[in-house]
Amino acid sequence: MEFLTVAALKQQAGEQPQRLAVDAELQGRSERQTKTGKPYLVLSFADATGGFNLNAWSDAPLFDAASRFTDGTVLRLDADWTQNQFGLNAGNLAWERLDGDALETFYAGDPETAERQRKAWKTITDFCSSIKDPRLAALTDHFLKEYGTRFRRAAAARKNHHARRGGLSEHVAQMMRAADAICGVYPDLNRDLMLSGVLFHDCGKLWENQYAEKGFAQGHSIYGEMLGHIPLGIELANKLWHEVAESPAAKGWLTEEPPSEHVRIHLLHLIAAHHGLYEFGSPTLPRTPEAVALHHIDNVDAKLEMMKDAYQESAELGDGIYEKRFPLPANLVAPLPPYGDAPQAPEKETPAPSSELF
Template sequence: MQDATAEDLDLISLTQLRQVANQSPQPYRLHLQVESRLEKTTSAGSPFFEVKLVDAADSLVWRIFDNNPLFADAAKLARNAFIQLAGQWVDGKYGIEPRQVQMRLLTEDETSTLLLGDPDLASRQQADYADILAFIESLRDPRLLKLCLLFLERHGERFRRTGAARKNHHARRGGLVEHVAQMMRCASAVAAVYPQLNRDLMIAGVLFHDCGKLWENVYAESGFTMPYNLTAEMLGHIPLGLELVNKLWRDMMEDPAAAGWAALEPASEVVRLHLLHLIAAHHGSLEFGSPVLPKTPEAIALHHVDNIDAKLEMFRRGYASSKELGPGIYEKFPPWPVNIVAPLPSVPPPQGEGVS
């Protein structure tokens, strides 16, 4: 394949590639960032490189063996470099991989375009952030309203580039915004069905339950890599979230407006403790990292809302990327322990009164 024809190939994302890749070679080019490059050795003692490549929504491991014409070029790949890979793509022995591939660095304009992310994904995340603002502005407790707005004022930009996880769900730049927005929709619906739940506390708890991930799962300002850092590694997102909310709360209570809240019931200190409990208990059990078990209705509801959204996102990813083993049967994927089955088509909710 010559350079001229390489640039003529359709430019697609990793997500799009997963949807079309099979055992037959297919010509495409992809714009990607190098997250890591590891040098390894085969069982026969031959060297090879394992390069993790990422874009706005997905990742791919590319293995370059010593008989590959690009082996020497791969040895020079720098972490965080932006590259184009153009060639024939197949779903082979090591997963999706390029063959007869050409590689070059991206231009500044190409890099800027890549960093904007997939247009559809960027549009959805923008809508999700707008929904988060709308839910926050609907809060009636002035303390929780002020606290949520203070968080977005100080950390909104960082929030918008944080993933909800490294691997399992919403593991992409902006994924935490998607996760929080959908959880708020679910929490609001649950609170409408169970009016004994404090809706304001639920909405604020959703916003803050993973706020420690702004340090544990934050993406670089100008890239799709999620670097590790000592603070997150040694503490984890739950203690970090508790510390952040405590700091925001103290700062908020120093505002002159806080003097007007002295007569509110429940007392501000009680509200603070209930909010902190939602953060501390949202994993639901000690073995999954919660320092305490859920002890309030809002805590158990928030835990299940979090779990529902995370699990359904795993299924969405599984349908989009797993191999179809048979009609409607898809291969299991980490961390899901079993194969998954295609769902029935969704049905619009019934209209009218008297339907339960």
């Protein structure tokens, strides 16, 4: 039997049961009660590609077995899988613990994800090496050397988008591509500041959405819980700035334009304002062209990643219409392919939508 990744399982599971197997790490459990007072468990599982929750009802064998599983246990889950708007369901579930070579293969992650994240990291380092402002070049280099390993483990979120080990590097790399492109369209934007802001905007997630050196369970830290990634990011960027400012090379920065203090505060503003609105957690609103651009680049990349996942995982309600996935606002409709890429029409053509609707 083929053992799927979590992402592949979500793509294949639908309304009709399919016998499939997936290897996943138990991240945690929470005790719940049904409306009638019966206990059940919500078990959280993950691998390199994503995660899912599984309900263990009190009358199911998994309910009793789960009490013997410690967090971090890796299981092979073989079941008749279905999926609906509430997530995955497993019927006739069987399981076994992974050990030995099978466990090491699981921790290595799937090759496709590993290669995608390797390319993402190269994109990040290449863009950072193109920064011309000596202050921002030194700062980004210092950050990548000091925190690169931790950065490459972090997720971009706990759920919704890029919520996987290494997801932050994928998110930042795509945002850098977008920032570089938009600077070509709007040349008045400060490209060096934009690229640096993209790198640092979510750097607080190195504590808020971090993974251990081994495994796919996203941990919790007292710093992430009590401060959140925006205050943490401001503190980290400010700390690294002052460390770089004490280096011998910084002596030549006194005569640089714009003044170094202006560069520092503009960078910190990008971190502070990247959520765009007070109600979304920003301590301030975007007040510069770069802050406006970075906020929208961040939002676009997050939303498009959510839509990509939704097309793969949501039930098809009708021809090309997909069930709404939180936090997206509505049911999705299949995108229009570029001209020339559309599939060949069948012999019996489906009538096009009437142009006389109105």
